Amino acid sequence: MRKIFYCWLFLFPFLGISQIREKGDIELTPIVGYSASYHIHSTLLGALPISGVQFGVYGDYFLNDRWSVRSGLLYQKMGAEKIDLVIISNDYSEKTNYITLPLTMNLHFGSTRKWYINYGVSVGALTSAKADYYDGNGYVNIKDVANSFQFGVNVGIGYKFEVSEKFSIAIDNSNMLGLTKTTKEKKGNNYYISFNVGGVFKL
Numbered sequence: 001m002r003k004i005f006y007c008w009l010f011l012f013p014f015l016g017i018s019q020i021r022e023k024g025d026i027e028l029t030p031i032v033g034y035s036a037s038y039h040i041h042s043t044l045l046g047a048l049p050i051s052g053v054q055f056g057v058y059g060d061y062f063l064n065d066r067w068s069v070r071s072g073l074l075y076q077k078m079g080a081e082k083i084d085l086v087i088i089s090n091d092y093s094e095k096t097n098y099i100t101l102p103l104t105m106n107l108h109f110g111s112t113r114k115w116y117i118n119y120g121v122s123v124g125a126l127t128s129a130k131a132d133y134y135d136g137n138g139y140v141n142i143k144d145v146a147n148s149f150q151f152g153v154n155v156g157i158g159y160k161f162e163v164s165e166k167f168s169i170a171i172d173n174s175n176m177l178g179l180t181k182t183t184k185e186k187k188g189n190n191y192y193i194s195f196n197v198g199g200v201f202k203l
Contacts, residue, residue: 020065020113026203027060027068029170033196037078039094039188040177050095052077054194060106070106070118075099078182078190093132095139096146096182096190098124102154117157122176124150129183145185152176152190160200168200 021027036049056074063069079095104120129146130139158172178190 021062021068021108021202023062023064025062027058027062027200028203029058029060029072029198029200031056031058031170031172031196031198033174033194035077035192035194037076037080037190037192039080039182040191041188048081050077050079050081054196056100058102058198065113066108068106068108070102070104070120072102073099074102076124076176076192076194078178078192080188091134092186093134093139094130094142094182094186094188096129097127098150099127100124100150100176104154104156112162114160114162115158116160116172117155119155120153122150122152122154124152126150131183131186142183142185146183147180149180150178150182150190151180152178152192158196166202170196170198170200172196172198 032053032055034051035054036051038047038049054074054076056072058070058072060068060070076098077095078098079093081093082091100122102120102122104118106116106118108116126146126148129143131142132139154174154176156172156174158170160168160170162168174194174196176192181187182190
């Protein structure tokens with residue numbers, strides 16, 4: 001009986017606690033996650049993704065109990081491995097890193113608003129760009145021919161596990177499709193997907 005009581009006591013914070021927010025509430029969510037990136041055309045040609053770690057922080061400002069405006073700052077690694085250019089008949093790999101600012105609308109749904117789905121846009125500032133032309137020189141700096149900024153569209157979905165009224169653990173998936181070309185030379189578009197975990201703090 002005592003073991004059952006302790007188990008119930010441990011699980012109680014995860015059961016039935018309502019975290020429904022009101023207008024003006026703010027949530028801060030530091031996140032870390034695994035990411036994979038492709039060039040849109042490279043997926044059709046069997047290229048391998050560039051994998052990496054995404055980390056950063058989201059902030060949500062609630063307009064009402066269902067909608068919030070989400071922004072933040074993220075470090076993201078993008079690119080693709082062994083892109084077969086076909087026409088030029090050689091291989092090419094690219095790695096680009098960005099500091100990204102998303103701006104999305106976040107819909108919180110379900111009876112206790114544990115689920116959320118967001119959509120919107122993002123702007124990324126390039127921090128580094130490298131390419132391997134498979135000419136024996138390995139990866140070389142191509143920042144001079146890379147676009148300084150990336151504009152994209154975003155969509156994501158997630159779920160919050162409640163620990164207390166002011167803290168949750170979130171797991172989510174986020175996706176970004178780049179609408180601008182990564183470089184002036186090879187002219188690819190990034191597709192980026194990540195799976196993240198974060199701590200949600202109500203301020």
